[in-house]
Amino acid sequence: MRFQVYDLGLIEFRPAGEFQRQLVQKIKEGRAGHSLILCRHRPVITFGRSANRANILATSEELNAKGIELAETERGGDVTYHGPGQLTVYPVFDLNNIKKDIHLFLRNLEGRITSVLEILGIPAVRREGLTGAWVGKKKIASIGIAVKNWITYHGFALNVWEDDLRNFSLIRPCGMDIIMTSIESESKRLIPMTRIKDILIKEMYRWPR
């Protein structure tokens, strides 16, 4: 599958959201095609409209002290954390041109993530009824998407660096008691972000048609 790649680098959550909404609009108007946005976020806790705020365990004073922002989002799913140690990926795909099936889109996304991890030597799996990518019972990638006029936005966050994981203790990720893991924790080495991005882009090109 072909798509335009946008690497936004280190960016705050809100402008990245604005960039996605503009792309969705362009695709809707026929002025752009499938797009893949890659970025890393400054520390932020995000929650969907149906999220339970009780899943944010830290007080606003604690979050302020740690320099962690709070942001509401239109994606599906409960509360999650994003930080610079994750590779955050937003596939803005026009399902009108692939298949109008949200379930299939989520499963294909999981398939692409587990392929990337397999290449890196990490045996990640999907778990029935638990959207995301898992290493045993630990979560390594979290997914939450939004669909507008059958154009997808938001996407997934792949945990890369280990030291970012501790901030997950400030929340109950996805409203569940989940243990998170990262590429660094599983492979016991630091794989450059650029290498992970290259592999990911190649694997996303192999999106099933």
Next chain:
Amino acid sequence: MAKIILPELGENITKATVSYWFFQPGEKVEEKADLVELTTDKATFNLPSPCTGVLSDVYFHEGDTVSVGEILGTIEES
């Protein structure tokens, strides 16, 4: 009177939860404007208005579960 129906969202998806109505009954809506947001699995989905008119009835409210094919509400066409 136009019906707002929950469409097929994908294989294995039979239900969705209403997460947000962008309009209240009695308000004017434009065709294709975002009318209601639904949530399924890890996805939110915006249902556009099928026509221009006034949102007259809402049968499912925020937090309610809707099955594919069910009528969420109606719009009095103008």
